[in-house]
Amino acid sequence: MKKNTPNKLKILNDPIYGFIQIPNSLIFDIIEHPYFQRLRRITQMGFSNLVYPGANHTRFHHAIGCMHLMQKAISVLRFKQVQISKEEENALCIAILLHDIGHGAYSHALEHSIVNGISHEEISLKFMRQLNKEFNGELTLAIEIFEGKNPRKFLGQLISSQLDIDRLDYLKRDSFYTGVTEGNISSDRLIAMMNVKEDELVIEEKGIYSVEKFLIARRLMYWQVYLHKTGLVAEHILMNVLKRAKQLAEKGEQLFASAALHYFLYNPISIDNFTDKTLKMFSNLDDYDVFSAIKEWVNHSDKVLAMLSKMIVDRNLLRIEIQEEKFSEAYLLKNQQKAIKELEISEKDVHYFVFQQPITHQAYTLKMPIFILNKKGKLEDIATASDQLNLQALTIPVVKHFICYPK
The missing domain is CATH 1.10.3210.10 (Hypothetical protein af1432)
Structure with missing residues (x-):
């Protein structure tokens, strides 16, 4: 036939x-x-x-x-x-x-x-x-x-x-x-x-x-x-969620994650050790792995990870201000101290919630x-x-x- x-x-x-x-x-x-x-x-x-x-x-x-x-x-x-x-x-x-x-x-x-x-x-x-x-x-x-x-x-x-x-x-x-x-x-x-x-x-x-x-x-x-301000905030919160998850994984904390995401959280990945196995794992990693993990992390015992994850899931993001000049150190410090007090977080974790960065574009x-x-x-x-x-x-x-x- x-x-x-x-x-x-x-x-x-x-x-x-x-x-x-x-x-x-x-x-x-x-x-x-x-x-x-x-x-x-x-x-x-x-x-x-x-x-x-x-x-x-x-x-x-x-x-x-x-x-x-x-x-x-x-x-x-x-x-x-x-x-x-x-x-x-x-x-x-x-x-x-x-x-x-x-x-x-x-x-x-x-x-x-x-x-x-x-x-x-x-x-x-x-x-x-x-x-x-x-x-x-x-x-x-x-x-x-x-x-x-x-x-x-x-x-x-x-x-x-x-x-x-x-x-x-x-x-x-x-x-x-x-x-x-x-x-x-x-x-x-x-x-x-x-x-x-x-x-x-x-x-x-x-x-x-x-x-x-x-x-x-x-x-x-x-x-x-x-470079829309809301998109910028969301992307930076997402990066902070993943950085925090990676930090917790390095300490041996248990995190909900698909096999592919687990591999990238629990192994140091750089150009030097990006093997065929890493490529195979990367080919299984997509938006669905990341978002389903974030939905679970909303209930994680780590306060920083849980709060950041909840911001993304509920679209209740950080406030953002944009201007031509760099913000003063005093203004940054004032917002950091306020966040430490209101969110009841430690000084070493405040950079996840208060940060400043330049953005540049050349047409x-x-x-x-x-x-x-x-x-x-x-x-x-x-x-x-x-x-x-x-x-x-x-x-x-x-x-x-x-x-x-x-x-």
Whole structure:
């Protein structure tokens, strides 16, 4: 009897782009792999849904959207006589599909609490190398492009630059799901204006206004969404919850945790000891493990862990103030003393509830310019090619300071 083989040329329906086609069976098999399916359980925007209730989309969503935009970009460049081989096309689609595979639960919170000294990019690379073994070396070129080691510079720029496919998807997607229309960019128009000159990924002159809009949209999305004060507080409380849990685990305290979370709480994790076993455990760790643990920790005997966990579960967060200058030591001390008295906690634990930090964002950096290809065939940095005075201002990093303390 003939065995049923699955149809691997599936079509997915995306709320932003409509139908997305999976281009071939290798990419289908990568998407089907448990490592990639885990991205369905990692939210794209962490705790932003505490501010924007619609922001529940996942890293899986984003990665599939990126693959779709990459296919569009490749066909535009080929139409403009840029030579891209079948192997390079496949490698670009795989590299952009897997660019975020190393993200931990709630995106960046794990990197700053229980997994130290190893970034999500390095974990992405470990996943890609592991998949490369399983797929008999078929990801070698994708890894080379992802690492920026391919001699054709523009291939790497499609994956990572100031106008890469990743940004073209997440700005449009995050704007759609949050309902913040200021971030809605025309990714189609930007891709249609792409070209390659002197091995650089460039935008043709008639696309200059779309690039301006893109840079301004990115700035607005950062201050209005990604660095929104409520989202900031929630993320820092989450990091403090995990730091506290890790501290208790190091002392041998018993904590409710799934097998994967238990592994990361009870073992020191760094880049030096990130083994194949660690990678396997990491591939089983997602938002569900973290949130189900936090729900249990609300009743833990450790007061600090219980209070912080309850803040997240009930969305009853710390108060936050943001200003241009750093808050004075006297103001910090005053809030610390008040918290010690009102929460009845010790001086050594007050930093979990009262803390200040700078936040910084630079909308455009001159180190990795976006080049405009003018009518004479010359390349010009967008900051000088644009008649929009604001663009020069966008190259200056904006630094603000925030302080959090109990209400």
